[in-house]
Amino acid sequence: MKIHEYQARDLLAQYGIPIAEGGVAQSPQEALSLAKKLGFPVVLKAQVLVGGRGKAGGVKVVADEADLVNQFNRIKNLTMGGYTVERLLVARAIDIRKEYYVALTVDNIKGDVVIIASGEGGVDIEETAKTNPEKILKFYMHGEKILDERRWALVAAQLFADTRLQMSATVMIGKLVKLFFEKDCTLAEINPFVVNGEGNLMAADVKVIIDDNGLFRQPELSQRRDLKYDDPDELEAKDKGLSFVKLEGNVGCIVNGAGLAMGTMDAVNLMGGTPANFLDVGGSSNPEKVLNALKIILRNPSIKVVLINIFGGITRCDDIASGILTALAQIKMTVPLVIRLTGTNEAVAKEMLNKAGLTTFSSMRQAVVEAVKLANK
Numbered sequence: 107m108k109i110h111e112y113q114a115r116d117l118l119a120q121y122g123i124p125i126a127e128g129g130v131a132q133s134p135q136e137a138l139s140l141a142k143k144l145g146f147p148v149v150l151k152a153q154v155l156v157g158g159r160g161k162a163g164g165v166k167v168v169a170d171e172a173d174l175v176n177q178f179n180r181i182k183n184l185t186m187g188g189y190t191v192e193r194l195l196v197a198r199a200i201d202i203r204k205e206y207y208v209a210l211t212v213d214n215i216k217g218d219v220v221i222i223a224s225g226e227g228g229v230d231i232e233e234t235a236k237t238n239p240e241k242i243l244k245f246y247m248h249g250e251k252i253l254d255e256r257r258w259a260l261v262a263a264q265l266f267a268d269t270r271l272q273m274s275a276t277v278m279i280g281k282l283v284k285l286f287f288e289k290d291c292t293l294a295e296i297n298p299f300v301v302n303g304e305g306n307l308m309a310a311d312v313k314v315i316i317d318d319n320g321l322f323r324q325p326e327l328s329q330r331r332d333l334k335y336d337d338p339d340e341l342e343a344k345d346k347g348l349s350f351v352k353l354e355g356n357v358g359c360i361v362n363g364a365g366l367a368m369g370t371m372d373a374v375n376l377m378g379g380t381p382a383n384f385l386d387v388g389g390s391s392n393p394e395k396v397l398n399a400l401k402i403i404l405r406n407p408s409i410k411v412v413l414i415n416i417f418g419g420i421t422r423c424d425d426i427a428s429g430i431l432t433a434l435a436q437i438k439m440t441v442p443l444v445i446r447l448t449g450t451n452e453a454v455a456k457e458m459l460n461k462a463g464l465t466t467f468s469s470m471r472q473a474v475v476e477a478v479k480l481a482n483k
């Protein structure tokens with residue numbers, strides 16, 4: 107889950123990482139009263155959950171009231187990454203002397219948390235990573251969560267020549283590491299991490315992503331989800347107890363169990379098809395779930411076929427069958443349905459479905475081959 111900059115700034119403040127004083131505004135009047143309190147110059151920043159705001163004109167330092175109103179209205183009317191700007195951050199402008207980059211993230215390939223740092227922070231960091239990768243430093247955590255200052259000191263020593271800045275950066279990186287682990291982040295990025303006019307370190311921008319799987323222990327943060335950035339179908343599915351992720355393909359999948367759901371997607375790919383979604387109805391046998399799953403999946407205009415793949419353990423095949431029949435009585439199928447059922451109460455289930463004129467498979471391979479054939483027709 108991504109949170110907005112103005113929310114992530116609260117986390118930095120909570121952990122004692124210096125930020126420029128500021129607040130969030132929805133109207134030029136609000137921005138003006140904030141600016142008067144802070145004192146000019148202030149920086150206006152579009153609060154949208156997309157990167158590259160600076161380059162897209164969404165960040166502007168303003169010197170006086172007239173400038174503020176003009177720039178506020180201009181930024182408010184921008185569309186960034188397809189999203190409108192609802193709020194702007196108004197913060198005391200930092201007199202930036204030099205921009206650095208510091209982030210913690212998860213390296214999925216190495217299975218480790220990595221601290222990424224660079225002496226060339228700012229809006230061109232992605233470009234630097236491509237053209238001068240040696241300027242991007244990486245320090246792996248080696249599976250540790252130990253908050254050992256000596257390790258951050260190594261990072262800081264490579265970024266700063268000045269010992270006072272080294273010491274200060276060591277402390278701040280340590281705080282960022284603490285924040286990253288305590289708040290279940292998958293990303294905690296300060297870019298730019300700056301030296302200001304007084305020669306002190308500050309965070310001029312921050313991006314935080316919270317691991318959705320850690321949200322259950324982050325109740326305060328989970329309330330901060332900006333629903334505008336979530337897929338409405340995925341939200342509805344979650345609300346109905348389904349694990350659902352939309353994908354690009356055309357084979358709709360309804361499966362019981364996350365492992366089998368992944369296996370089904372692999373099989374669809376292997377047979378030359380492309381899954382339209384990941385969907386796990388869970389281990390229970392509630393027929394309502396099949397109905398909800400079908401309703402959500404059929405909304406996707408790319409769908410060419412729906413593949414139901416059930417391995418009945420705790421899940422009873424007859425409950426799934428009655429879910430399918432209930433669903434078919436309520437919704438008009440616009441695409442063919444391929445059903446594979448095996449395991450608990452398989453025979454009863456097949457009889458129910460066959461009576462209603464539906465073909466069923468016991469073999470997963472056959473069902474997947476059939477579904478892919480129909481999708482690629």
Ligand code: GDP
Binds near residue numbers: 157205297310
């Ligand atoms: P991003 O482009 O979405 O990452 O937005 P940032 O908040 O990082 O802003 C982009 C750039 O604007 C930064 O790299 C800075 O160069 C500049 N900027 C942001 N805040 C300030 C500020 O307070 N003072 C000054 N002088 N420049 C700023």
Ligand code: MN
Binds near residue numbers: 228297298311312
């Ligand atoms: Mn930035």
